[in-house]
Amino acid sequence: MQLSYDLHNHSTASDGALCPSQLVETAAAAGVRVLALTDHDTTDGIVEAGRAAQELGVILIPGVEISVTWSKMTIHVLGLNLDIGCEALQQGLAGLREFRIWRAVEIGERLERHGIKDALAGARSFSSGGLISRTHFARYLVQIGAASDERKVFSHFLVQGKPGHVAGKWANLEDAVAWIHAAGGQAVIAHPARYKMTRTKLRSLLRRFVELGGEGIEVISGSHNRDDARLMAAHARDFGLLASAGSDFHAPENAWIQHGRLPALPADCRPIWQDWVLPDKAYNAAGC
Ligand code: AMP
Ligand code: MN
Ligand code: MN
Ligand code: MN
Numbered sequence: 001m002q003l004s005y006d007l008h009n010h011s012t013a014s015d016g017a018l019c020p021s022q023l024v025e026t027a028a029a030a031g032v033r034v035l036a037l038t039d040h041d042t043t044d045g046i047v048e049a050g051r052a053a054q055e056l057g058v059i060l061i062p063g064v065e066i067s068v069t070w071s072k073m074t075i076h077v078l079g080l081n082l083d084i085g086c087e088a089l090q091q092g093l094a095g096l097r098e099f100r101i102w103r104a105v106e107i108g109e110r111l112e113r114h115g116i117k118d119a120l121a122g123a124r125s126f127s128s129g130g131l132i133s134r135t136h137f138a139r140y141l142v143q144i145g146a147a148s149d150e151r152k153v154f155s156h157f158l159v160q161g162k163p164g165h166v167a168g169k170w171a172n173l174e175d176a177v178a179w180i181h182a183a184g185g186q187a188v189i190a191h192p193a194r195y196k197m198t199r200t201k202l203r204s205l206l207r208r209f210v211e212l213g214g215e216g217i218e219v220i221s222g223s224h225n226r227d228d229a230r231l232m233a234a235h236a237r238d239f240g241l242l243a244s245a246g247s248d249f250h251a252p253e254n255a256w257i258q259h260g261r262l263p264a265l266p267a268d269c270r271p272i273w274q275d276w277v278l279p280d281k282a283y284n285a286a287g288c
Contacts, residue, residue: 023035035059039065062083064079068173070173074170088183092176104124110165123136188244189218190246218232220265
């Protein structure tokens with residue numbers, strides 16, 4: 001029996017709706033055997049998730065999703081299999097969280113000028129005391145009826161050209177990859193089809209990423225349809241990148257792909273986990 005991998009998930013440590021142990025329970029119940037917790041710009045949920053995973057026979061892969069500014073665009077780079085005690089990684093992530101605090105205040109002020117009161121406090125009330133994401137603003141704006149769902153909040157208020165937009169000033173690609181490598185991890189370009197880049201632009205990103213020693217690209221993602229997956233598998237092959245698979249789970253009610261039900265990687269992909277040595281208990285739990 002093949003192990004079921006889901007290598008991209010969020011908890012309340014960033015903008016997920018479930019706390020780390022609930023996330024692991026939900027994933028375990030759905031049949032996931034190898035689960036990466038990849039919160040935005042923090043590893044704060046990893047210890048709790050690891051404890052729950054131990055109890056449930058799930059292999060927890062310590063990860064993170066780093067916000068990066070590349071060529072004036074925001075992209076996301078996953079770090080998988082990290083030593084979360086790594087100083088260089090933690091210092092880098094701390095800098096990104098500082099920017100998030102400044103940006104949250106700025107978003108709150110801009111929305112205030114647009115007639116939406118107390119958005120910062122409202123976003124905080126959804127953030128479980130962890131970092132603040134635009135998702136928390138979106139949840140608050142839905143609560144007060146400023147839009148009917150989170151997607152609409154983004155498109156009406158939070159993206160470029162809209163009243164609450166603040167440009168990202170995230171990590172350099174070089175730095176993000178270096179922090180992941182310093183922590184002994186593998187770097188993976190997250191959900192490449194989401195960036196809506198031209199083919200030329202995406203290939204220049206992948207070329208640079210490979211130059212920097214980046215290891216992988218998400219082929220199977222909650223944000224990818226079948227054609228996206230096929231295209232990303234071809235890019236993986238062209239650039240000699242390993243392929244990853246993750247749902248990008250945030251909340252049960254709007255999971256793009258249910259835990260444990262990710263499509264298989266295309267046959268010609270080399271999985272990011274090809275050289276991972278996993279503890280025996282994962283195989284035992286999977287009945288192998
Ligand atoms: P941030 O990192 O705080 O700028 O927030 C980015 C997060 O917002 C992403 O990780 C998604 O979870 C969420 N997000 C981005 N765009 C959308 C959208 N159009 N609809 C719903 N959620 C979105
Ligand atoms: Mn998110
Ligand atoms: Mn992302
Ligand atoms: Mn994500």
